[in-house]
Amino acid sequence: DGTSLDDLIMRESNEVSLRVMTDEELYKLEMEKIFAKTWLLLGHESEIPEAGDFIVRDMAEDNVIVARGQDGDVHVSLNVCPHRGMRVCLGEAGNKRVHQCIYHGWAFRPNGDFIGAPVEREKMHGNDVDKKTLGLKKARVHLYGGLIFATWNVDGPSFDEYLGDIKYYMDQLFCRTNRGLELLGPPQRFTLPCNWKVPGEQSGSDGFHTLTLHRSLMEGGVMGGTAETIYDQAPGMYGVDVSCEQGHSLRCLEAEKTFKMFADVPFEGKSTRERLELLTPPGITKDMIPELFENLTEDQVAQLATIPPQVGGMFPNILIAFIFAPRTDGGSSGALSLHAYVPKGPDKVEFVNYLFAEKDAPEQMKRDMLQNSIWNTGTSGVIEQDDADVWPVIMKNARGAVSKDMTLKYQALHGHERPEGWVGEGLLYPGFTKDDTQWNWWLAYYDLMDAV
Template sequence: MTQKTGRRLADGTAISDLVDLEMREVKLRTLSDREIYDIEQEKIFGKIWLLLGHESEIPNKGDFMQRHMGEDSVIVSRDRKGEVHVMLNVCPHRGMKITTHESGNTNVHTCIYHGWAFKSDGDFLGSPVADQCMHGKMRGKEELGLTKARVTLYGGLVWATWNINGPSLEEFLGDTKWYYDMLYCRSKKGLEVAGPPQRFIIRANWKTAGEQSAADGYHTLTLHRWLGEMGNYSSDEGTQGSELAKEMLGAEVSSPHGHALRCIDLARKIVKLTGKDPSELSVEEKLRALPPPGMTSEMVDDLFETMTPEQLEVMAWMPPQVGGMFPNIIFEFLYLPQPDGTVVGSLALHTYVPKGPDKLEFTNWIFVERDTPPELKEQMIQQSVQLLGTSGMVESDDSDTWPHMTLSAKGAQGRNSTLKYQAIYETGKPEGWPGPGIVNEGFTKDDTQWHWWKYWYELMTAED
């Protein structure tokens, strides 16, 4: 049992009173309060694993990119041996940024202020006017390197944490890793980025986007209803938008660490493509008829070498397509119907980097499989940018709501309102479901987002 702290805000409110665990409600003030935001930088962004990018962004020795862990700027670099490192982008001499560039290539990072120099792994090299020993003699060179984070690569994704002796990334992901493997570890050569990530600033608290990323499917029917009226899920059959409503059915995976996945049934798409009942097809036949997003029928061979039989069953039946990783990540591996009846995949991943209690940086990566044919890559990239990019139609919808929620949280009355997560699953796993974790079947509910908030609560009230 995690021990709770009696820490209180300046007005006397206990952190633990911000979340009503019995009623599944969260005070709206959590989306704007400066004190709460500052504590999050310490308790969340200073403690847990954070996603910084993909190793294909720094393919060569000496390549580096500047990213953020909360509000801390960091350098993500590849050293002479090809190893990836993450270092605090703060010179230990006088606090200047070591690099002000977004990316580049160098084997030596030199501070422009006083010229202190560091290797690509963060170790201190020396200071100018060596005979004068301007770095002093009170600390040895081994003490003057850049502060280093703990780093793990998973499926090419670069993760880091300041909690050097804390849980491993695998422990942090828990049961959900079984599902994420289907996305990021499914092929031999793996994924690569389709260019640098897109970025833009939104005047909103990072949690407005973060909690939605925990597999909130419900808002799709209203905020993105155009998808069912004239977009990829429009249909000439039956009720307008009915195809989009069917996408809300499936299985949802929750996690005690706030990770979430929405697994959507492929049966309707397979019937349209093959004219056959999916129950009459083998796992391999279904995967070749409808390969995972971004893969061709020929690339399906890789799956039988990288995935377990149980994972293959889920990939051919009800694969993860949308979801998030706590605290600020959403992924989209979508099977998007085309006007000619075919299906083209879109692979995107967003992070919502906090830039203050009412500002976040939206970062969007578009992925393709390394072995994907060039013409399919181009089609995927174009479709992903139009739908999921910083100017994409879906993200334009979402980024319009978050600032309004943040403003609502600032009002004298509004800040005492609550966010409610009271639509609860009563079903359990689909019959025959082979995967681990907290799994429920049916129309999308609030469970995944509630588990997100419960982990936020656990971290914010834990003793140091």
Template sequence: MTIEMGRTEITGPILSDGTPLADLIDLEKHEVSMRLLSDPEVFRLELQRLFARAWTVLAHETEIPEPFDYVSRDIGLDPVIVTRSRSGEINVVLNVCTHRGMQVCRAEAGNEKQFKCPYHGWSFNEQGRFMGSPVARENMHGAFHSKEELGLKKARVERYAGFVFATWDPDAPSLEEYLGEIKFYQDLMFARSEAGLEVLGPPQRFIIPSNWKCPGEQHAGDGYHAMTLHRSINELAASESDDSSMYGIDVSANGHGLRLIDRRKGKWKNNREAVLAAQSLPPFEKLRTIMLPPGMTPEMAEQLADTLTEDQMTVLADYPPSVGGLFPNMGTFCFEFPTPMGMAAIISWHAFVPKGPDTFEFINWYLVEKDAPAEFKDLMRRAATLGLGSTGFVETDDADTWPLMTASSKGYMGSQGTIKYGALTGEDQPLTGYWDKGDFPGGGHLYPGFTKDDAQWNWWLRWRDFMLDDPWGPDAHH
């Protein structure tokens, strides 16, 4: 351990071949070793140092609306049950029987007041409390532990925008602190209405043969890949030129990232003149007329003045957030989307749940505003299934890329290569338009102009914090 530039340089774990984990991220060249995409040792360390400590998303509260409803999910490789108690409280309990380690629940969803282990019949209530075992007079839970000690392990639980987050770390900050300055922008996508969001049925769940970090870092702010990988989408969308959607502001905070699209320049085929004419209107008037937030009707937009601040409405009208991610393994979406039935919108959350160093489960939630008209919800469902998830042509593009990156990292020569993040905007660039940099209403690290690598590099720095040092300490990258 050495001291450099006022910081303590931490080498962190040493891998079995003698390589310090810290050496696999080059802080000077902004490069990441390909080895990190498939190394089994690194994956085991991630389970301990990252997924046992970070806040991760598991479900949406509208998946379990009634008392004793539950869904089964995973935190890393740890199976958990997300339950709603009689009082409405949401619990996350480890789905591992304290007797012999069998999973007490093997269904994906349901409604149960008690979970009975199929191996020896030990029972637990929806909050994880041990209720008893068969043949009670024989005291089969033994003499060494009280019933109170034999309950299922409970995670800390907090909610944001109806989504249920959990962490095993008692020292982790609150979810609001964990989200930090990115919450200002996420609210513009998912906390805009008084009623809130609801899911359109159970989420899609499917397996992709790729390391989870491939989609994780992409959703921190990689807008550049859309020019090439998603070229067909650009040809269908409302943008006049291939690169117009590449300009805006990339935002980064605590490893989370978002892309803000510049809507003020009128680069839209369908409503150029209207967008230009709307620039003289106050933010609320823009939002309730020509610049409706994706997924809202004009009637629904009337409540924005009550749910958002003036600063938030200013950003939503001129630089709306569209695609991003929450560290470490979540993707978030809220954008307009063309369909054969007309222009629609997609609101979606993804989770990339690791199943091994080269496999992850993709969980895809489709969402709508609860108070949206039925026909509007149906149009959004059609748009979402067309664009995202297992049936969508956006992620069929991505699903070709991530597995091949992972496979490339397994070869000897491939493992010697690096992923490069050298195209940097930096935070000293002026913001285009009528804002001076210091006057921009939103916080976080701001990277205006053509989308580059800054936010994704920040994602890797946050990953490094968790893997090498104390992620909650004063030297962590926020």
């Protein structure tokens, strides 16, 4: 309608028009320029351990079969029959050696290769046409700590290039032990009436909203609750926010300060190993601590023991939450979860919640992590219900004749600055959380939408 990207993403004034949340043409472009180009989370390989196991997931509005082939590899194929466009797999999960389309019977292997069509002797497809050309369309796949990512951008950046500087920090959560992670039950899903960018930009590390919207967590004692530790003095409001040009970010928060709200834990003068034994980061038992040193660099382990990455996001649509739940007797339980905000139209998003524990962790620890996740970051958890109150209301406002021209404001900017002694790379923002990481999220959005 003559509106340019610069009318919507105002890089001079650091504002974004509310119209980005409802514009249908913009949404169609996002599907092509963002969701057909970037790496998207589809699940975890522990969901499909055996050959033939499959799950059906969505890469935005493209439905895909994620399957383990006879070769043991994970394959991601578009769930659209190349014959006449029917969905080939109508289930959600299971095990099949052959996926057969119900419409005319074309059959495919778990890796997407075409096997054959009925009545080939009568010169139906598979007889005159090269079978190699009749398979399902295949996405490029990468496993990261067992997480399954895929992209349609087969010639684009590798997964590691796409993660960029944030990988150093994400490795501390997802690639830290020899055993790897396992999913705690199937992912929880629910649908919200809002555009994917409402939760998307919040997952660009909006630390500020926790002060108000999630205040009940602090007042209720879940995150501590004394006069010194709630509101703007809370340890969760200060730290080092890390971001990068790809739009990913993580908030690194001093674990020691959080723990001191609950118990007098003697961290002073302790080695990295001793601090880890006191903290027991969520999912890590004392037995696993040597594995951290095998899988991470000394600097990464030292960060995990002092100022671990805790909340943030991977562009375009993933929230990362590593929740410490200190106990009054020292040590902690907690949660490790990922949310994918999958677009289902300009005004609808499916919230897919993955909950993790370390593989072969004690059963009690897995139960504790599952419970903590469900209470906090699960679909019925306190944190997500707070957010789900706000997001659809922002959408309502984005439709008003006058209110649609209001802007989202990102003018509380620090500028990046490297704290003394900080080892990891990335754009670093120490101190009280501000708008920088979320503004970087919008700049990454702008760059992809502006690309030819």
